[in-house]
Amino acid sequence: MVTESDVTTGLCTVFLRHTSASLVIQENADPAVLRDLARWMEGVAPEQGDYEHDAEGPDDMPSHLRASITRSSEGIPITRRKLCLGTWQALYVWEHRATGHRRELVVHVAGD
Amino acid sequence: MVTESDVTTGLCTVFLRHTSASLVIQENADPAVLRDLARWMEGVAPEQGDYEHDAEGPDDMPSHLRASITRSSEGIPITRRKLCLGTWQALYVWEHRATGHRRELVVHVAGD
Amino acid sequence: MVTESDVTTGLCTVFLRHTSASLVIQENADPAVLRDLARWMEGVAPEQGDYEHDAEGPDDMPSHLRASITRSSEGIPITRRKLCLGTWQALYVWEHRATGHRRELVVHVAGD
Numbered sequence: 001m002v003t004e005s006d007v008t009t010g011l012c013t014v015f016l017r018h019t020s021a022s023l024v025i026q027e028n029a030d031p032a033v034l035r036d037l038a039r040w041m042e043g044v045a046p047e048q049g050d051y052e053h054d055a056e057g058p059d060d061m062p063s064h065l066r067a068s069i070t071r072s073s074e075g076i077p078i079t080r081r082k083l084c085l086g087t088w089q090a091l092y093v094w095e096h097r098a099t100g101h102r103r104e105l106v107v108h109v110a111g112d
Numbered sequence: 113m114v115t116e117s118d119v120t121t122g123l124c125t126v127f128l129r130h131t132s133a134s135l136v137i138q139e140n141a142d143p144a145v146l147r148d149l150a151r152w153m154e155g156v157a158p159e160q161g162d163y164e165h166d167a168e169g170p171d172d173m174p175s176h177l178r179a180s181i182t183r184s185s186e187g188i189p190i191t192r193r194k195l196c197l198g199t200w201q202a203l204y205v206w207e208h209r210a211t212g213h214r215r216e217l218v219v220h221v222a223g224d
Numbered sequence: 225m226v227t228e229s230d231v232t233t234g235l236c237t238v239f240l241r242h243t244s245a246s247l248v249i250q251e252n253a254d255p256a257v258l259r260d261l262a263r264w265m266e267g268v269a270p271e272q273g274d275y276e277h278d279a280e281g282p283d284d285m286p287s288h289l290r291a292s293i294t295r296s297s298e299g300i301p302i303t304r305r306k307l308c309l310g311t312w313q314a315l316y317v318w319e320h321r322a323t324g325h326r327r328e329l330v331v332h333v334a335g336d
């Protein structure tokens with residue numbers, strides 16, 4: 001998408017239009033990192049939490065909690081027509097609900 | 113503010129000038145979500161924490177902790193002169209101190 | 225860096241190219257705040273965590289966890305050729321590994 005935009009130097013902003021999923025930049029090499037991350041987050045914001053908001057199922061409120069401490073937007077500079085992510089970085093959409101949902105991202109690219 | 117700025121397509125960056133309050137994008141529908149969020153955060157960064165930094169009251173250091181894992185800035189794309197927030201999203205200033213404080217936001221809008 | 229860029233009004237985006245360190249805007253006055261923050265984070269994402277990903281040492285996976293709930297990017301508006309940080313705000317690179325690492329930041333400045 002950045003290549004299509006014809007921007008050599010600039011800024012790419014990624015925005016996720018949801019409150020029960022979020023963005024996270026994490027290691028792209030060992031898939032065990034994402035598994036450890038998910039397992040740990042289940043402890044930080046557990047499904048068994050006696051939440052007042054439970055009309056949308058027991059996995060909904062913990063999803064909001066997990067989204068609140070991760071990211072809704074991320075700004076990534078563009079250099080030489082590429083996102084300047086580090087060697088080990090990838091940007092993930094993190095689904096916090098128990099079942100898959102269709103998720104919408106908005107990507108804004110500006111520069112020269 | 114975005115409408116006033118006369119930008120049709122662009123980027124709105126919101127920045128909060130404080131370290132004991134923060135930004136969070138959360139559900140705008142059921143107010144119970146915000147209550148659950150606050151209650152959960154009180155457990156994650158508790159007021160009873162045996163903090164070294166306590167000169168500004170027992171609610172100050174937990175406020176810094178809560179701010180550190182939520183957001184100071186948020187980048188939200190603008191399309192058709194509107195923030196492209198999702199249907200259920202709202203951007204909140206989250207006051208972490210026990211009593212209300214005057215808080216300053218800086219909003220930057222760029223685009224065409 | 226912002227002063228060098230000759231931008232009077234604009235946006236500065238700071239991006240950290242790592243997944244075991246992160247950005248955080250925190251109080252710049254009392255160094256005890258940073259010590260309390262570090263001690264608290266050690267409890268939130270502990271080194272003793274029975275992680276699947278442990279090939280890079282016991283301090284690596286907790287570093288990824290800590291980075292996931294803090295920031296990879298931060299957008300700070302520029303006014304009158306200066307970052308509009310609040311009086312008590314400073315932007316820190318937070319090293320989550322046990323030993324120091326060389327870290328790369330990318331800073332993007334846009335404006336007039």
